[in-house]
Amino acid sequence: MADADSAPLEPQGDSGASDRVRFATNAAPQGTFDHEKIRHGVRLLLEGIGLDLQEPAIEGTPDRVARMYDEIFAGLLVDSGEVLEVMFEEGHDELILQRDIPLASVCEHHLIPFIGRAHVGYIPNERGAITGLSKLARLVDVTAKRPNVQERITTQIADTMVERLAPRGVIVVIEAEHLCLTMRGVRKPGSMTVTSAVRGIMREDPRSRAEAMALATGRSHAPG
Structure with a gap:
């Protein structure tokens, strides 16, 4: 008997594709990927670098990759804004920050x-409409689950919050290590790329922006 406290098992096989997307995003998928094309492409890639597809450790790799893409690229199949649909009017009119x-995402390059x-x-609108803190975390997760660049993720999160929450202000800061800079090219492990996006009062008022940036990053920012 499975332990009641254990994590749910990932759905298996092509028939479980939609379930894997739900498993990864907690949202209903709007389609599925073409698993046969993915498997074919992975086979060609493995052959191209000289690997033997008959090796026991390799023969199942095309199928594993196809199933993995259902999870790590699940954001392509769902509407990221749906995670913010649950809102409450609490009358809160100051900064809420997580x-x-x-x-984790995958560089499209x-x-x-x-x-x-x-x-x-974000700073809620005049009605004090807020969303659950778990929804902010889920928005980040769903937006990142697609081939992407860090700058676009930052902007997409901010714009989705503006569209769905209609807040007076939004701030998004992302700090990430890119393995394309760690494993190849300039090979600079540990270097961090920082991107930010601000909307509304955060963009218009230097003091509001400086306060939010300081709270977000844990560093002091002088307004200006």
């Missing part, structure tokens, strides 16, 4: 991961 949200953390905050 720091250090783990983030080399198909190598970049991993880091996001800091996401």
Whole structure:
């Protein structure tokens, strides 16, 4: 009997593709990937670098990669804004900030991961409409689950919050290490790329922006 506290098992096989997307995003998928094309492409790649597809450790790799893409690219198949649909009017009119949200995505240039953390905050609208803190973390996760660049993820998160929450201000800061800079090219392990996006009062008022940036990053920022 499975332990009641253990994590749910990942759905297997092509028939479980939609379930894997739900498993990864907690959202209903709007389609599925072409697994046969993915498997064919992976076979060609493995053959291209000289690997033997009959090796026991390799023969199942095309199928494993196809199933993995259902999870790590699940954001392509769902509407990221749907995670913010649950809102509450609490009358709160000051900054709400969630720091250090783990983030993992795949660089669309080399198909190598970049991993880091996001800091996401907003000032609610005049009605004091807020969303759950778990929804901010899920928005980051769903937006990152696609081939991407860090700059675009940062902007997409901010714009989705503006569209769905209609807040007075938004700030998004992402810090990430790109393995394409660690494993190849300039080979600079540990170097971090930082991107930010601000909207509304955070963009218009230097003091609000400086306060939010300081809280988001844990560093002092003088307004200016």
